[in-house]
Amino acid sequence: MAESTYREAVRSALREEMLRDPQMILLGESITGYGGSYAVTRGLVDEFGPQRVMETPIAEAGIVGFAVGAAMGGLRPVAELMTVNFALLALDQIVNSAAKFHYMFGGQWSVPMVVRTVSGFGQLGPTHSQTFEGWFASVPGLKVVMPSTPADAKGLLLSAIRDPDPVIFIEHSLLYSTRGPMPDDPAQLVPIGRAKRVREGTDVTVVAYSRMLLQALQAAETLEREDGCSCEVIDLRTLRPVDYPTVAASVRRTHRVVLCGEDWRSGGFGAALLAELQDLCFDDLDAPIARVAMPDVPLPYARNLEQALVPSSDQVVQAVRSVL
Amino acid sequence: MVLIRHFEEHAAEAYAQAKVGGFLHLYIGEEAVAVGALAAARPTDPLLTHYRDHGYALARGCDPVSCMAELFGRASGLSGGHGGSMHLADRSRQFWGGHAIVGSHIPIGTGMAYAAKYQQRDDVVLEFFGDGATGNGIFHEGLNMAALWKVPVVFICENNLYGMGATLAEESPVKDMVIRAEGYTMPARQCDGMDLLSVYQTVKAACAHARAGHGPFFVECITYRFRGHSMADPELYRDKEEVRRWRALDPIPRFGQLLIAHRICTEQELTAIGEEVEAEMLEVVAAADAAPLPDPATVSDLIYANPIDPARLAAGPEAVAGPIRPAVAVAGE
Numbered sequence: 001m002a003e004s005t006y007r008e009a010v011r012s013a014l015r016e017e018m019l020r021d022p023q024m025i026l027l028g029e030s031i032t033g034y035g036g037s038y039a040v041t042r043g044l045v046d047e048f049g050p051q052r053v054m055e056t057p058i059a060e061a062g063i064v065g066f067a068v069g070a071a072m073g074g075l076r077p078v079a080e081l082m083t084v085n086f087a088l089l090a091l092d093q094i095v096n097s098a099a100k101f102h103y104m105f106g107g108q109w110s111v112p113m114v115v116r117t118v119s120g121f122g123q124l125g126p127t128h129s130q131t132f133e134g135w136f137a138s139v140p141g142l143k144v145v146m147p148s149t150p151a152d153a154k155g156l157l158l159s160a161i162r163d164p165d166p167v168i169f170i171e172h173s174l175l176y177s178t179r180g181p182m183p184d185d186p187a188q189l190v191p192i193g194r195a196k197r198v199r200e201g202t203d204v205t206v207v208a209y210s211r212m213l214l215q216a217l218q219a220a221e222t223l224e225r226e227d228g229c230s231c232e233v234i235d236l237r238t239l240r241p242v243d244y245p246t247v248a249a250s251v252r253r254t255h256r257v258v259l260c261g262e263d264w265r266s267g268g269f270g271a272a273l274l275a276e277l278q279d280l281c282f283d284d285l286d287a288p289i290a291r292v293a294m295p296d297v298p299l300p301y302a303r304n305l306e307q308a309l310v311p312s313s314d315q316v317v318q319a320v321r322s323v324l
Numbered sequence: 325m326v327l328i329r330h331f332e333e334h335a336a337e338a339y340a341q342a343k344v345g346g347f348l349h350l351y352i353g354e355e356a357v358a359v360g361a362l363a364a365a366r367p368t369d370p371l372l373t374h375y376r377d378h379g380y381a382l383a384r385g386c387d388p389v390s391c392m393a394e395l396f397g398r399a400s401g402l403s404g405g406h407g408g409s410m411h412l413a414d415r416s417r418q419f420w421g422g423h424a425i426v427g428s429h430i431p432i433g434t435g436m437a438y439a440a441k442y443q444q445r446d447d448v449v450l451e452f453f454g455d456g457a458t459g460n461g462i463f464h465e466g467l468n469m470a471a472l473w474k475v476p477v478v479f480i481c482e483n484n485l486y487g488m489g490a491t492l493a494e495e496s497p498v499k500d501m502v503i504r505a506e507g508y509t510m511p512a513r514q515c516d517g518m519d520l521l522s523v524y525q526t527v528k529a530a531c532a533h534a535r536a537g538h539g540p541f542f543v544e545c546i547t548y549r550f551r552g553h554s555m556a557d558p559e560l561y562r563d564k565e566e567v568r569r570w571r572a573l574d575p576i577p578r579f580g581q582l583l584i585a586h587r588i589c590t591e592q593e594l595t596a597i598g599e600e601v602e603a604e605m606l607e608v609v610a611a612a613d614a615a616p617l618p619d620p621a622t623v624s625d626l627i628y629a630n631p632i633d634p635a636r637l638a639a640g641p642e643a644v645a646g647p648i649r650p651a652v653a654v655a656g657e
Contacts, residue, residue, distance in 0.1 A: 062469055065431030
């Protein structure tokens with residue numbers, strides 16, 4: 001089975017879809033000669049030219065607005081916003097334009113576009129270390145995807161580009177260099193809205209996505225070894241719409257659930273997930289739903305402070321033990 | 325222009341009767357801009373406007389009953405009752421919406437123009453916005469990109485001297501909006517927005533420029549809204565004498581006088597047009613009032629073009645396929 005890094009997987013999805021669909025364009029800041037802040041688009045401008053791989057001014061709202069218009073004009077734009085922190089400048093276009101037009105104009109047109117952006121941290125300071133998936137996932141009209149493995153990154157990005165609705169596709173800076181198996185069929189799509197049971201277990205359901213999936217799997221190994229505890233791990237993959245049926249089916253078997261994410265504890269995506277799961281699974285639960293989340297603190301620069309705050313596999317282990 | 329005027333007077337009346345909810349922004353006084361500009365463009369040229377959008381919809385030929393039905397919140401409204409007064413749209417007429425976040429449609433039109441250029445269509449995108457929008461960053465982002473990529477778009481600034489309740493002097497260091505275009509090396513021209521022919525000739529030249537592949541063009545129409553910003557506006561920020569002065573420049577009688585002077589039509593014929601339109605508007609209001617309300621059962625429809633139901637996906641084969649091999653970090657990167 002072929003392997004790929006997460007970065008190569010994203011790049012190959014972009015490249016292969018560009019080859020397949022002549023209406024597809026890429027745009028973003030420093031995505032041509034520089035190759036993209038995380039080197040995802042390196043080389044693509046040489047292959048497809050500046051008409052299709054567009055270097056933009058540093059203007060996030062303009063980039064997304066332009067992409068919305070290009071989509072309305074019949075193109076398939078994929079806009080790169082260097083990090084999710086900068087996506088805040090484009091929130092109006094994402095929420096009030098992309099997410100609204102199909103509904104607000106009575107279904108006369110949709111906005112088939114993808115915003116690729118990046119969460120992550122690593123001594124970047126408070127303005128560059130945030131993750132806002134909960135904000136995007138709270139907006140009807142958007143689809144929100146956060147892949148954790150190279151195979152899913154590729155398969156979900158292909159699905160996102162072909163989808164007629166706007167998709168927020170959030171990558172993770174600390175996953176770009178991870179490596180994983182790829183499917184034999186390079187064009188294999190992964191459906192949006194489908195979670196994946198990545199580890200079967202009987203004692204507790206651990207729900208995670210993006211980088212936290214890796215922490216959850218590591219925690220599951222530790223718990224198996226040290227506690228004889230059998231963790232089921234579910235990779236949510238899509239945050240809007242959430243695959244509640246898959247999560248609920250697992251909770252019906254395990255009766256315990258731990259939710260893992262990197263966004264802030266108060267009002268973050270995990271809080272919304274918890275509220276919904278309590279409604280869906282209350283009678284199946286043998287313990288309160290536990291959470292691993294970022295404490296409500298801006299992520300500071302100093303390495304020791306940052307390490308103390310960022311959700312880790314140790315915290316997942318502790319959270320699982322608290323519900324057993 | 326007469327149609328727009330009468331349509332809006334009836335809309336104001338319906339608003340007073342609470343048949344129209346929310347905000348109602350009237351275009352009365354500014355009709356020459358929409359009518360002159362759209363007459364100068366092709367009916368196939370994509371059109372995006374600000375939220376004061378009734379005039380554009382009607383000038384583009386949208387069905388007045390569907391427009392009024394949208395104001396009344398009916399299922400047969402132009403936007404299915406989902407948009408309201410500020411969000412009219414008619415894709416079949418290349419009318420891509422009234423947009424109500426000030427300036428937000430400026431980069432959108434730029435993107436549409438890029439698509440036209442990319443697909444080698446000879447469309448010119450028409451974008452209308454007010455003087456108030458030029459204070460917003462998104463205006464500058466959209467103009468910058470349009471100039472950078474030389475896309476076929478005509479930016480038409482409807483300078484009615486007020487950004488809601490802010491006077492031009494309060495909201496902008498420049499009095500003439502055409503100066504804004506200079507920083508983007510964009511050709512620009514000012515015209516009399518109370519004069520149909522002035523608007524027509526200026527936009528005609530602007531469209532020719534853009535259609536010939538020379539990139540964007542900026543037009544400033546100096547105009548004035550006779551009514552308040554919206555129906556909720558007590559107009560405390562401007563004096564009645566100023567309004568009276570501008571009302572004397574009303575574009576409808578002004579163009580009428582021109583038609584009479586050139587013996588294109590008579591005073592009687594103009595009066596007859598007014599009466600005909602008024603009679604038509606009475607029917608429009610009655611038809612909109614009789615139109616069915618949207619079905620509450622459909623309220624969640626149309627959020628997505630491709631709705632995804634996880635329950636249906638989850639009923640399919642298990643999402644686990646093949647050996648589980650989590651991704652691992654590569655050292656040294």
